[in-house]
Amino acid sequence: MPPSETLIPEAELQVVRKSLPHDSAPRHVTGSAAYIDDIREPQGTLHIAPGYAPIASGRITALDLSAVRAAPGVVAVMTAEDIPGANDISPKLVGDDPALAVGEIRFHGQVVFIVIAETRDLARRATRKAKYTTEAAVPVIDVSEASELVLPEYAFVQGDPDAALEAAPVSFSDTFRIGGQEHFYLEGQIAMAVPGEAGEMFVYSSTQHPSEVQHLVAHALHLPSSAVTVEIRRMGGAFGGKESQASQWAVLAALAAWKTGAPCKMRLDRDDDMMMTGKRHDFRVGYRVGHDEAGVLQSVDVTFDARCGHSEDLSMGVVDRTMFHADNSYFYPQTRILTRRYRTNTCSNTAFRGFGGPQGMVFAERMMDQIAYRLGMDPLDVRKANFYAGRGRDLTPYGQQVSDNLLHELVAELEADCDYRARRAEIAAWNAESRILKRGLALTPVKFGISFTLMPLNQAGALVHLYRDGSLHLNHGGTEMGQGLFLKVAQVVAEEFGVDMGKVAITATRTDKVPNTSPTAASSGTDLNAMAALAACGEIKDRLFAFIEQKWRVRRDQVRFRDNRVFFGNQSLSLAELASAAYAERIQLSSAGYYRTPIIAWNRDKAEGRPFLYYAYGASCSEVTIDTMTGEMKVDRVDVLHDVGKSLNPAIDIGQIEGGFVQGMGWLTTEELVWDKQGRLRTHAPSTYKIPTASDIPEHFVVKLFQSEGAREKTIYRSKAVGEPPLMLPISVWCAVANAIASLGPGVVPDLDAPATPEAIMKAVRGARSGGN
Amino acid sequence: MRDTIRFIRRGGIVEVGNFDPMAMLLDHLRLEEGAKGTKEGCGEGDCGACTVAIGRCRNGEVVYEPVNACIQLLGMVDGTEVVAIEDLAEGDVLHPIQQAMVDRHGSQCGFCTPGFVMSLFALFHASQGPVTRGEINDWIAGNLCRCTGYRPIVDAALEASGAPRADKFHKASADTAGILQFLADDRDLFIGDDDRFFAAPASVDALAALYQKHPTAVIVAGATDVGLWITKQLRDIPKIIHIGRVAGMNRIEDTGREILIGATATFANAEPYMRAIDPDLGELFRRIGSKQVRASGTVGGNVANGSPIGDSPPALIALGATMELRRGDRARAIPLEDFFIDYGKQNRASGEFVTGLLVPRLREDQVFRCYKVTKRFDQDISAVMGAFRFTLDADGLIRETRIAYGGMAGTPKRAKGAEAALNGAAIRDSAAWSKAFAALREDYAPLDDHRASAAYRAEIAHALLGKALLEAAGTSTARTRIVGRREEAADAAE
Known part of the structure; x- marks a missing residue:
């Protein structure tokens, strides 16, 4: 029986759909929630700091570490030659990403050696005593300077976009830039490795992907995976930055522990973290568009040039997702979506909430704006005219049919709710009177495909124990980074057994409890892990049902688990009494659960299939004011309507939407990464890299959940994923800035890059004033 | 002369001596005390995860201020009360700030949360009743959260600010004030030896003598910059003279x-x-x-x-x-x-x-304006900062102009050319404005860096002078700025 059919009827739900606070909230606010750096260190724990060369490209011809070794407190120094196994932390083990660089330097900040010392401070200070002799090469920093690719070109093609472009009544072309983004998880990268007996290694790692850390540590130490255990109770934020890029620090900690025989901890300094770890990919986008006089697309030919950094990392999947979302919510009748993944001498760009999708959508929305401004139409009308619709207008560029389309009704509801048309008129009148300050308004949609596009990742495992006292132990392969995954899965388990949340023990993710796990990523954490937990619960309940039927002659459909009791026939038992009775009859009260996403299939070589189980939808309307003398910008109002299916926990979901919105807003406004010509990141600390702060949020910031019957597919309690889709809602902020610039004159088509920093806004204002468009 | 520092922790006096001059408060809490609730997020005082509250006695009352423990030298907390996140709850009963943060879903990953709670704890003590959203935003401008988007944190603060001010710190405030007054002695503080020390002289004469004896010592007031020399540049600073205890110097x-x-x-x-x-x-x-x-x-x-x-x-x-x-x-x-x-x-x-x-202070005949242009409005360093003072006579002629910019040169610097172009001209004389704009281009040769390009800096310098002249001339009724509107400031002052 498929697990979703075992669900409790909607009317009887007691725990699911409740806005329970985060399970760790009382510990968060008292400081007693332990992150890895807070775990009581085993006696004799040593500390690791990384050393890196002063160049971004070239070779180290000589490295003198004698002063490092002689520095106070130093216990050991390790370089690549001290690694007993594989010197490779690339997620696919393609060998292009060494844990410790050998000879060749590929980016500024690449780790060359580690110092293991009695304290973290002494380790850090010792790293500065290294003497390098180098042959520096001119680093390739930007895609415009790059020629080498980390992976072959890849394209989706539907129809004949070139002919359609020729035939289109109106056409234009343009290029622009989309900046990258630093994750800025508040807890930096950290790992602690504790050596065990017979070469075993226990690793605490702040990672979204414990299984990958396990495998890479095993490779580096030349151990079987079974000798390595990875544990993570909670991360202090991750956002994709700890999917593949937590591995290096765990591997180095394990190497240090292996070398010294002592527990070793490696916590990166914030500046090192920002220099050494990858970010959201930045892009150069070039495109040609053909459409009719009403603004309806006929041909879209777009090329995305991605800066991947020095190695492949996750750039295949990330930039593929740029392609999967280059249409956002719009039907492209004929299209070519081409991607080129460039190798550069910068940190290796990686997963970041949205996983490439946001960049594709920013392109789509910029194109919609441009069509509107060129035709003198309201951008919302152009958007609506291009939405996916019924038969003939429901096929994506990768061939999946959009069969659960909510765009029309969701956008119509938000448009009415936020008073879009009246505000549009009011703003136009205001702008006509205001010479220096200009306001802008934009309403943009989001359609986001849910499932890993790398098919094997769409599986999950869980482990549930029912103890004789009626308490439950829950474990699964998902990791907690603040998103409330542990809480949501626990709500499902509590619901299944009809118990209070306090009866369900939420436990740390460990590779020895649930093996071969997928990363907690692609918004899939709840979809996969709650289903696996549900399956585990179902197994145990099936045994209990059979036990009740055999002992009390009551059929399973007459049994109810609720209010911490089990009701059947005319009687009831506490869960503890039932568990004890079952135990006495030698009924197994523990089960592993497993889930794999049904229906989906994707053949990348042929670019065909159905990669996504379903789509999540949303829309937001933002209003901004810009100062046309300085480029300063303020967000005045935001309204959001977002589809989470039927929510498992509305408070948690709203938290994800608001947080995603603000994070995406930062990406598109104040967050700017700057590398100098020597390839050094100049914005490597919060003093120079500016994520939003409280005053950047408008007082009117209203987020509502779209009410529906829930996901069409059999997702967990008909809920939908919520991690990534909201990240793209604030494209409306960026478009509102463009809208304010467009108000400078009739026919102005703003040439705005992302992020819309004051300087970028001034550039577009200048362009508008000089009639450059 | 005293060779230990003394401060209040959890109601008792803690005495610490024989510590390295570069020791930080955060390391003391986490590594010495084992109080791991206070987090390190950035190590440079920009994210607020390490925020603790420092209590001082002012006019007989205990006043709590938030500080970044990551760049606060341990020696600087001499004579204060140090309040960290573990200290707020009373048994299982959460502090009103903590309870509101739970109820309003103010934490997600939770790593920044202790810092927010401590900043809001300080606001709780600095206010008597409900506070405004604007005040809350200001009190948490130094606390970064990457998960929540701040809305629930601000809501929690709004809710908690309605609670009666009766936490255990209020109840103990008379006792605390008494202890703080006892700790505030007038002995000079000197920990270490002549080669390596943390010193905090109590008088300006003692400071002058000590600094003359150790001219290579680094003088530290708030450590918001020197702290980073230690945590980021990893400099060795063997001799530190903290001037925070010098009597009268903070007047x-x-x-x-x-x-x-x-x-x-x-x-x-x-x-x-x-x-x-x-x-x-x-x-x-x-x-x-x-x-x-x-x-x-x-x-x-x-x-x-x-x-x-x-x-x-x-x-x-x-x-x-x-x-x-x-x-x-x-x-x-x-x-x-x-x-x-x-x-x-x-x-x-x-x-x-x-x-x-x-x-x-400004005279009746003087008009002052200043503007700060940054990527982010709060807690950011200027790309360009411009300040202007015009002294006008009764006929609207500019008798004297003083213009200074930051971010435009290797030092804060006056725009002598632009000043000269305006001196003697009528404040509404557009020809003089044009001359001033032209002169301004010659006054500075700004640089490209991560905050702004040289071209943008020059453009903004021009724009800020333009704004100042527009506002000083009073000819435009249009709004000239997004933030820091003077009419709002005037309203707030009333």
Whole structure:
């Protein structure tokens, strides 16, 4: 029986759909929630700091570490030659990403050696005593300077976009830039490795992907995976930055522990973290568009040039997702979506909430704006005219049919709710009177495909124990980074057994409890892990049902688990009494659960299939004011309507939407990464890299959940994923800035890059004033 | 002479001696005490995850201010109460701030949460009843959260600010004040030996003597910059002289014509005085750093370390401020602009230290404006900061112009050419404006960096002068700015 059919009827739900606070909230606010750096260190724990060369490209011809070794407190120094196994932390083990660089330097900040010392401070200070002799090469920093690719070109093609472009009544072309983004998880990268007996290694790692850390540590130490255990109770934020890029620090900690025989901890300094770890990919986008006089697309030919950094990392999947979302919510009748993944001498760009999708959508929305401004139409009308619709207008560029389309009704509801048309008129009148300050308004949609596009990742495992006292132990392969995954899965388990949340023990993710796990990523954490937990619960309940039927002659459909009791026939038992009775009859009260996403299939070589189980939808309307003398910008109002299916926990979901919105807003406004010509990141600390702060949020910031019957597919309690889709809602902020610039004159088509920093806004204002468009 | 520091922790007096001069409060809490609730997020005082509250006795009352423990030297907490996140709850009963954060879903990953709670704890104690969203935003401008988007945290703060002010710290405040007064002795503090020490002299004479004896020592006021020399640059600073205990050095006096700011007066303490000079100046001070930075950082320190992007010097130069210095027994005063010689080079002799600043108030015939342009409005360093003072006669002629910019040169610097172009002209004379704009291009040769390009800086310098002239001339009724509107400031003052 498929697990979703075992669900409790909607009317009887007691725990699911409740806005329970985060399970760790009382510990968060008292400081007693332990992150890895807070775990009581085993006696004799040593500390690791990384050393890196002063160049971004070239070779180290000589490295003198004698002063490092002689520095106070130093216990050991390790370089690549001290690694007993594989010197490779690339997620696919393609060998292009060494844990410790050998000879060749590929980016500024690449780790060359580690110092293991009695304290973290002494380790850090010792790293500065290294003497390098180098042959520096001119680093390739930007895609415009790059020629080498980390992976072959890849394209989706539907129809004949070139002919359609020729035939289109109106056409234009343009290029622009989309900046990258630093994750800025508040807890930096950290790992602690504790050596065990017979070469075993226990690793605490702040990672979204414990299984990958396990495998890479095993490779580096030349151990079987079974000798390595990875544990993570909670991360202090991750956002994709700890999917593949937590591995290096765990591997180095394990190497240090292996070398010294002592527990070793490696916590990166914030500046090192920002220099050494990858970010959201930045892009150069070039495109040609053909459409009719009403603004309806006929041909879209777009090329995305991605800066991947020095190695492949996750750039295949990330930039593929740029392609999967280059249409956002719009039907492209004929299209070519081409991607080129460039190798550069910068940190290796990686997963970041949205996983490439946001960049594709920013392109789509910029194109919609441009069509509107060129035709003198309201951008919302152009958007609506291009939405996916019924038969003939429901096929994506990768061939999946959009069969659960909510765009029309969701956008119509938000448009009415936020008073879009009246505000549009009011703003136009205001702008006509205001010479220096200009306001802008934009309403943009989001359609986001849910499932890993790398098919094997769409599986999950869980482990549930029912103890004789009626308490439950829950474990699964998902990791907690603040998103409330542990809480949501626990709500499902509590619901299944009809118990209070306090009866369900939420436990740390460990590779020895649930093996071969997928990363907690692609918004899939709840979809996969709650289903696996549900399956585990179902197994145990099936045994209990059979036990009740055999002992009390009551059929399973007459049994109810609720209010911490089990009701059947005319009687009831506490869960503890039932568990004890079952135990006495030698009924197994523990089960592993497993889930794999049904229906989906994707053949990348042929670019065909159905990669996504379903789509999540949303829309937001933002209003901004810009100062046309300085480029300063303020967000005045935001309204959001977002589809989470039927929510498992509305408070948690709203938290994800608001947080995603603000994070995406930062990406598109104040967050700017700057590398100098020597390839050094100049914005490597919060003093120079500016994520939003409280005053950047408008007082009117209203987020509502779209009410529906829930996901069409059999997702967990008909809920939908919520991690990534909201990240793209604030494209409306960026478009509102463009809208304010467009108000400078009739026919102005703003040439705005992302992020819309004051300087970028001034550039577009200048362009508008000089009639450059 | 005292060779230990003493401070209050959890109601008792803690005495610590024999520590390294570079020891930080955060490391003391986490590594020595084992109190792991306070987190390190950035190690440079910019994210607020390490925020703790520091209690001091002012006018007989205990006042709590938030500080970044990651860049607070341990020695600096001598004579204070240190309150960290573990100290707030009473058994299983959460503090009203903590309870509101739980109820309003104010935490997600939870790593920034202790810092937010501590900042809001300080706000809870600084206010008597409900507070505004704007005040909350200001109190948490130095706390970064990457998960929540802040809305639930602000809601939690709004809710908790309605709770009665009756936590255990309120109940203990008389006792705490008594202990703090007892701890505030007038003995000089010296921990270490002549080669490596943390010293905190109690009088200006002791300071002068000590600094003359150790001219290579680093003088530390708030440590909001020197802290980073230690945590980020990993410099070895063997001799530290903390001036926060020097009697009288934190005084602020308003003579009616000018305001004297002692060298150790913090931004937080100076802010209301600056706001009284002009609302723009008040807003500028409010936008320097964060509550945590302004509670530690000093106006004197911001000036003395000579940064080209310090935000207070251009404004104080435009106002015609004077700087007071002392070496041994010798004191002197110089115009502030003469202090900045070149990038990294100041008019300060070996063993000489800043004792204060004298800031003239505005006269009736003077108009002042200043603007700070940043990527982010709060807690950011200027790409360009411009300050302007026009002295006008009855006919609207400009008798004197003082213009100074930050971010445009290796030091805060006056725009002498633009000033000359305006002097003697009518404030509404557009031809004079044009000459001033042209001269401004010659006054500076700005640089490209991660905050802005040289071209953008030049463009903004022009725009800010334009704004100042527009506003001073009073010819435009249009709104000229997004934030820091003067009419709002005037409303707030009423």
